[in-house]
Structure formats: C-alpha cells, structure tokens
Amino acid sequence: MHVWMYIFYKKEPYNVWYTRGLDRIGCFLCPASDLAEFDVVAGNSKRWGQWNEYLEKYMADRGLPKEWKEYGLWRWKDAPKSIREEVQRVSGKEVSELTKQTKAPEKGPLTIKVQEGYSPCVVGYSIEAALSRPIDLEKVRPFCHAITWIVPDKIEGDFIELGGATLYAEGSIISKSGSELDARRTIDHIFQLIMRAEQCVGCGLCAARCRPGALYMKDGKVHIHEDDCIFCRECFGPCPSVNFARGDEFEQ
Ligand code: SF4
Numbered sequence: 052m053h054v055w056m057y058i059f060y061k062k063e064p065y066n067v068w069y070t071r072g073l074d075r076i077g078c079f080l081c082p083a084s085d086l087a088e089f090d091v092v093a094g095n096s097k098r099w100g101q102w103n104e105y106l107e108k109y110m111a112d113r114g115l116p117k118e119w120k121e122y123g124l125w126r127w128k129d130a131p132k133s134i135r136e137e138v139q140r141v142s143g144k145e146v147s148e149l150t151k152q153t154k155a156p157e158k159g160p161l162t163i164k165v166q167e168g169y170s171p172c173v174v175g176y177s178i179e180a181a182l183s184r185p186i187d188l189e190k191v192r193p194f195c196h197a198i199t200w201i202v203p204d205k206i207e208g209d210f211i212e213l214g215g216a217t218l219y220a221e222g223s224i225i226s227k228s229g230s231e232l233d234a235r236r237t238i239d240h241i242f243q244l245i246m247r248a249e250q251c252v253g254c255g256l257c258a259a260r261c262r263p264g265a266l267y268m269k270d271g272k273v274h275i276h277e278d279d280c281i282f283c284r285e286c287f288g289p290c291p292s293v294n295f296a297r298g299d300e301f302e303q
C-alpha cells in the first residue's frame with residue numbers, strides 16, 4: 052500500500068495491466084497464472100488469439116479433450132494435488148484422463164529448441180528443451196545407459212528419470228544441475244540418444260567410438276547391447292542426424 056501511495060503521490064507511471072485487473076504481473080502466458088488471470092489477459096491482449104489457435108491445434112494433433120484447454124491443464128507436466136482434486140470436483144474426471152494424448156501428431160523430422168538462460172531451482176540451474184514432436188521412450192530407453200548407471204528396466208508413466216534430468220514422451224527434456232554448463236551438456240547428450248534411437252542415418256560413427264562394443268550396426272541403423280554399456284560416454288560426438296536436426300531450428 053505504501054508503494055502505491057507513493058506512486059500516486061508522485062504521479063509516477065505504472066504498468067497498465069494493474070488497471071485491467073492483474074495484481075501480479077509475470078510473463079505473458081506465465082503458467083503460474085490462475086484461470087481468472089488468463090481471463091483478464093484474454094480480454095485485453097491482441098496476442099491471445101494466436102495463443103488460443105496454438106492450443107487448439109495442439110489439442111487436435113494429440114487428440115486431447117476440450118477440458119485440457121478449459122481448465123488450463125497445459126500449465127503443468129504433473130498437476131498439483133489441489134488442482135487434481137478441484138478438476139475432479141467440477142468435472143467428475145481425473146486429470147490423468149484429461150491429459151491423456153489419444154493420438155500422435157504427424158511424424159516429421161525431430162528438431163530441438165533449448166531454453167535460453169536458465170531457471171533457478173533447488174539444485175542450482177534448471178534448463179528445459181522442447182522437441183518438435185513426441186518420442187518413443189521404449190526405443191530411447193536402452194540407449195540411456197550412456198547418461199547414467201541407473202536406467203529403469205521398463206517405462207512406467209510417460210517419462211524417464213536420468214540422473215538429474217527427465218525426458219518426457221510428449222517431447223520435452225528438463226535438466227537440473229549445480230552448473231549451467233553441465234545442465235546444457237546433459238540436454239545435448241540426451242538429444243543425441245534420442246536421435247540415435249529415432250533418426251539414425253547409419254553412418255556408424257558412434258558405434259566406432261564405442262570401445263566396449265555395446266553399440267553395433269544392423270539393418271542400416273545403430274543398436275545397443277544395453278548390458279555392455281559401461282557409461283564411458285565415448286559415443287557422444289559428431290553424428291550426421293544430430294547435426295542436421297540442430298540446423299536453423301536449433302536455438303541455444
Ligand atoms: S553417429 Fe551415425 S550411426 Fe551413430 S546415431 Fe548418428 S547417424 Fe546413427
């Protein structure tokens with residue numbers, strides 16, 4: 052109140068969004084906003100239509116129900132308990148049901164966009180990356196030993212935990228580390244694994260770098276004897292499919 056009184060007293064300028072009904076101004080479409088705040092933004096921003104169109108297409112491509120947009124379920128990868136309970140109360144449906152993708156978007160070449168900068172987190176640095184389409188975790192899982200010793204034997208849920216990083220089937224990666232460089236390097240390594248599993252063009256370079264012979268070529272693609280992988284990380288490095296995917300769309 053004192054700050055506001057000072058601003059009025061001195062006739063200082065202030066952000067016009069306060070007069071439109073927001074009492075906390077974050078980034079446009081901040082996922083920490085509540086639905087009432089989005090109503091204010093929707094009624095006052097020329098760019099809301101563009102966002103709405105994006106959400107509609109995202110839903111249509113993935114076969115998501117209308118409630119996914121209606122309750123703003125795009126805001127979380129894993130909705131908090133209070134939201135799950137509230138959605139259940141008003142809709143009679145579980146959040147897991149309303150966030151389930153019933154079809155895969157059209158397959159296309161995989162590309163990646165990595166967040167510029169970082170978000171602070173308890174570990175230190177958290178960096179996110181978005182892939183251009185969902186990925187098949189079953190295909191990627193065996194290659195994950197090159198990232199960490201502990202890899203689940205089978206996929207439970209729609210993600211894989213890899214040390215400080217998480218890879219989501221919907222096509223995103225979150226990497227957390229005590230150093231920004233380390234968090235970025237992990238994202239890069241995970242992306243290399245994904246390309247190995249999904250888009251190998253069969254040059255054999257990574258298999259040649261794998262001295263224990265865990266990686267091998269068959270039918271023009273690289274495969275792995277996962278029990279032979281010793282987590283030495285020698286396989287990471289030049290790969291034509293990765294270089295292609297990083298082209299113009301790779302932002303880091
Ligand atoms: S380095 Fe060659 S063999 Fe290995 S994943 Fe890339 S394209 Fe495939």
Ligand code: SF4
Nearest residue numbers: 261280281283284286
């Ligand atoms: S080089 Fe071979 S053994 Fe080493 S991490 Fe890569 S796949 Fe595993």
